Structure formats: C-alpha cells, structure tokens
Amino acid sequence: MSVLIVGSIALDTVKTPVEEHADQLGGSASYAALGASFFSPVKLVGVVGDDFPASEFEFWKTRQIDAEGVQRVKGRTFRWSGEYAWDMNTRETKSISLNVFEHFRPELPASYRSSDFVLLANIAPALQAHVLDRIEKPRFVVADTMDLWIETARADLDALLPRVDLLILNDSEARELTKETSLIRAGRRIRDAGPKYVAIKKGEHGALLFGEDEFFSCGAYPLEDIHDPTGAGDTFAGGMAGYLAAAGGELNFAAFRRAMIYGSVLASFNVEAFSLERLRTLTKREIEERYQVFRAMSQFEVVA
C-alpha cells in the first residue's frame, strides 16, 4: 500500500560545531519520503523552484517515490538554515526564506486522491487540511507538527487533530500544546483532542507511544557519532508511516510498536551524515540488522 506524503522540500544550510554544508536537500517531506520508501511506495506532494536540482527527481524515481505531485514553479526553492550547539541537540534557526513556498497550494494528481495512507509532514496545518480535504477516503492519517504552528496557527491545528489517527510531535511541543509538564499526562490530553495514537519524541532519549489503553516506551539507538540531527523527526515519521502502510490491515498495537522501532532505526541512520546522504546509500539489510540489534537491546527481563 502506498503512502501519500505532503510537506516541505527545502535547500538547507546546516552548521554544526565541526562542519557546515550549504544548499543541500532538506525539508520535512524529503526526509519523510525517503524514510517511508524503504517500506512502501510514496506519492509525494510539494513545491520546488527552478533552482532545484533535476537530479533529485531522477533519484526519487529509483526509490519508488512518485513525484508527479511535486510542482516545479518559477522562483527559488524554500530555504532554511540552522546551527547546532555542542550538544548537537540545541538548534537555532538562522534564517528562513519561504520563496515558492509562500504561495503554495498543494494540487493532487488524480491518481493520488484514492490514497489510503497519508502522512501530513511538517507544514502549516491549514495546508495539511487542504490536502486531506482532497483525498477521497483516507484510512489512516499520520501528522507531524512544530512549535511554530502551536504558537501561530493554533485554531487550524486544533481543527486538524480530530482528523488525525496518529500525531507525532516532540516533547517540548507536547508540553507547549497541553501546558502539562508530565509527558504522560500530555500524551493522554492530546489523545482527548482527537488522535487515536500519539507518539512523543524525546530526541536522544527515545520516544513514547500512547494508544487507548496501551503505552510503549522506546529508547533511542545508541550512537557515538552524530553528524547532522536535521530531519531525524521527519525520518522517524516517514519510517513509521511507511511501515504501517506496508502492514496494511494489521494495525494492532504490536504493529505500532514495531513501526516505532523502525522509525527510530531510520532516524539513527539519518543523523550519521549530513542532509539525506546516509539515507541515500542505506539498504534494507542494514535496516533489518540494526532493527534486530535494537530490539534485543530494548527487551529486558526481571530477574527475581
């Protein structure tokens, strides 16, 4: 089963304490699409300018990513730049140039409208809703969001939540959205606002998953070398959505737990190199090997 993904497609400039790379492929949809494509075919929706490298369209073709829904318009591609502190966790946004993103109205090719699985990657909630309105009968909707929309588009976000099956957000966003300090309470409060499932990411400390009466806490894969954390959350969301779409009808809580571990595994690969470079060379076999190591590591026994 394929997964329709809408979000930003960007050219990012990222600086860490040791490296800086300019105008490399980024954006929530770029990371999510490549993450999901390891499990399911992807139908991508977004916008790029006439400065966007044609080679990316060629690359997507090799990765079961259908880019018919990516508009190429006159102007410059959306640009974002950020700088990481020594902890490789704290990040400051240095600049944002919306460019062609400013007047983006997502269009869906006819073949996209019957999509069952949808991932609304990080963009303004009004645009996420606009895409959802154009899908005939979405069966499972995953959405991501960010602090910016909680602060500037709260009403749109609140209206979207009842239409979402799985909301993915990070710990500070969950606290900001609910005004709760306890993440456990925040997870439950977000579920009350609509989504049947809520995944709260805690960066290098893993993630929490809330269902109706179910709860799962997943660690993060232990990595020594982190080169660029950009897009880890988007890759996590793409991996989860792609895995769930591939699981098709079998969406019990065990499937969500596995999806979360696969999402974490993909995110761990993503941060090993700048931009999407590690995901470009990643193989299914490497994912499976790390999944097994991570799964074994996550299980614990109580010794009496």
Ligand code: AMP
């Ligand atoms: P993350 O590290 O998961 O927060 O995602 C980083 C990606 O989000 C970068 O590749 C940026 O291009 C993209 N991004 C940054 N700001 C925005 C925004 N306001 N809307 C959509 N995408 C954004």
